Amino acid sequence: MNRDDALHGxxxxxxxVDFCIIGGGATGLGAAVDAAARGYSVVLVEQSDFAKGxxxxxxxxxxxxxxxxxxxxxxxxxxxxxERGRLAxxxxxxxxDQAFVIPNxxxxxxxxxxxxxxxxxxxxxxxGLGPSKWLSKExxxxxxxxxxxxxxxxxxxxxxxxxxxxxxxxxxxxxxTQLGAKVVNYxxxxxxxxxxxxxxxxxxATDLENGESFEIAARCVINATGVFTDSVRRMExxxxxxxxxxxxxxxxxxxxxxxxxxxxxxxxxxxxGRVLFAVPWHDCVVVGTTDTPMRDxxxxxxxxxxxxxxxxxxxxxxxxxxxxxxxxLSVFAGLRPLVRPSxxxxxxxxxxxxxxxxxxxxxxxxxxxxxxxxxxxxxxxxIDQAMLVAGVDxxxxxxxxxxxxxxxxxRIDDGHLAVYGADAEAIRRMRAGGRVHPKLSLTLGEVRWHxxxxxxxxxxxxxxxxxxxxxLDAKSARESAVVVARVLAHELEKDQxxxxxxxxxxxxxxxxxxx
Numbered sequence: 001m002n003r004d005d006a007l008h009g010x011x012x013x014x015x016x017v018d019f020c021i022i023g024g025g026a027t028g029l030g031a032a033v034d035a036a037a038r039g040y041s042v043v044l045v046e047q048s049d050f051a052k053g054x055x056x057x058x059x060x061x062x063x064x065x066x067x068x069x070x071x072x073x074x075x076x077x078x079x080x081x082x083e084r085g086r087l088a089x090x091x092x093x094x095x096x097d098q099a100f101v102i103p104n105x106x107x108x109x110x111x112x113x114x115x116x117x118x119x120x121x122x123x124x125x126x127x128g129l130g131p132s133k134w135l136s137k138e139x140x141x142x143x144x145x146x147x148x149x150x151x152x153x154x155x156x157x158x159x160x161x162x163x164x165x166x167x168x169x170x171x172x173x174x175x176x177t178q179l180g181a182k183v184v185n186y187x188x189x190x191x192x193x194x195x196x197x198x199x200x201x202x203x204x205a206t207d208l209e210n211g212e213s214f215e216i217a218a219r220c221v222i223n224a225t226g227v228f229t230d231s232v233r234r235m236e237x238x239x240x241x242x243x244x245x246x247x248x249x250x251x252x253x254x255x256x257x258x259x260x261x262x263x264x265x266x267x268x269x270x271x272x273g274r275v276l277f278a279v280p281w282h283d284c285v286v287v288g289t290t291d292t293p294m295r296d297x298x299x300x301x302x303x304x305x306x307x308x309x310x311x312x313x314x315x316x317x318x319x320x321x322x323x324x325x326x327x328x329l330s331v332f333a334g335l336r337p338l339v340r341p342s343x344x345x346x347x348x349x350x351x352x353x354x355x356x357x358x359x360x361x362x363x364x365x366x367x368x369x370x371x372x373x374x375x376x377x378x379x380x381x382x383i384d385q386a387m388l389v390a391g392v393d394x395x396x397x398x399x400x401x402x403x404x405x406x407x408x409x410x411r412i413d414d415g416h417l418a419v420y421g422a423d424a425e426a427i428r429r430m431r432a433g434g435r436v437h438p439k440l441s442l443t444l445g446e447v448r449w450h451x452x453x454x455x456x457x458x459x460x461x462x463x464x465x466x467x468x469x470x471x472l473d474a475k476s477a478r479e480s481a482v483v484v485a486r487v488l489a490h491e492l493e494k495d496q497x498x499x500x501x502x503x504x505x506x507x508x509x510x511x512x513x514x515x
Contacts, residue, residue, distance in 0.1 A: 001177045001455045006184040007207065010043050011214050017041040017182075018392050019383075020203050020218035022189045022232055024048075025055035026165075026372050027355075028224035029172035029183075030379030031386075036179035037398040038383065043216055044176065045187040045205050049461045051169035053299055054226050055372065056465050057334025059251065059289055060281050062087055062095050062161030062373050064120060076354055078123055080373045084161050085127025087376065091168060091404040093412075093421025097129045098162040098279065099263040101143050103318065105151045110134055113268065117158040130159035143263040146320050157263070162279065165372055166465035167419045170454050174405035185455055192221060192235045192364065200236060200362045209457070220390035222382060223366040226337040227297040236364050243358070243368060245340040246295075250303040251288030252311050253330040253472060254323055259285040267318060276314050282416075284329060284472050287315050294335060301333040302512055325515045330474040332513060339369040357382050363389050376400075416441040423449075436487075437480035442467040444487055451491035459484045459506040474513035481506045 019035050021028045024046025032044045064081035088095040104110045117132035140155035173183050186208045193202035202217040223232040233240045267276040278287045290307045316322035339356045355370030355378045367382040380397045387394050406421030417424040430445035450456035450466040464470040469477035485499040
């Protein structure tokens, strides 16, 4: 991916593109891949970096959703399990099988959750990752050595998928580019273009790196902006009924010794009715999440003190070693763009995670809701609808078996390069110069790769999303900003003033990830 090439192609267009997609998260990038794979012309603009918002702040799970099964939303679970299996085949370098243990502290929990997980297995069918089974107390402790033993009766083990969300987003952007789409970050949509009939015929945009504005003529504009959905809808019509109910979920990241086994912990029901996970990830442990209704939305949400306390308290309930504030390597927050029901939206834990597609009178296509696991199906559905709005020849979806950039079944011996998949060998050849920090796996060569091939434009792009240092060890990430800025400045031909500004901005950002 090359940003200058993408911008040149967008600004040099002599005819309207078939689809202009606003939003570079899971939904927008998925839609760009789907439309480009069908052979349509596509432009995607993202106001910040790819997956800057919700799409880089998940629990890192590709899952059917055990909680949705409890709620009776069988359709969503079936769809998610199908998509989980497809994603595991289409991006095997990013999606891995993760064993989960549900600890049982009451006599009835083993049979109750055991039967439920057998139903879950059956719904997954041939796309299942592994069978569930009952565990004795001894087997549970073998899987989870640090689980609280007081009252422990046994456990139930089942399998779900795990992935790296931001890296999948980058790979989707690369896939879309390879299929002919023009995908670019740090381009903000400032408004919608309309014809004399009031129909949406494109978008007005600004390149945030140089301040230049331009227009993108399009047969159809797709609004895939997550929690900012209503802001884009108001660009077409000032008075609209709000569609999004934002819900905040936070995670804390702990050292690996809090959960030294290979299995994750799943607590089916916490005090707020959510599922709690403690999951091994990149040699750390991610614990979350909360479900807090939020009135205001932001690109950089912050964990509330009561949310941190909730996660810490619940972690202490189920781990023999109680986490202390000084143990927390990072804390991060994300906003779910839930589709607002017609009634009360105060309890966001009860709002459906299904996605919704709305077409306005002027032809703006809005897609909202859903979750990472079902991003491909969301994209298929929205492009099926957008084809009709655009008036283009209808073409079938091609993404069910489409290999995502990086696809490989080859074993990557250097563990931390595994997420790059097929690119790992090329990156290995660029690794001269050592690591950016003694406590981080990130190398100078990787930073160069991020700038040259993955459209990384800032220190944050590298340390938060191309590599996950900010989420895994915010203090070390903060300390490595100077080194990363120097490498990026060389690659992007920036001066010392730019470097200094980047370091200052990232250090301020990273402070918000530290307790």
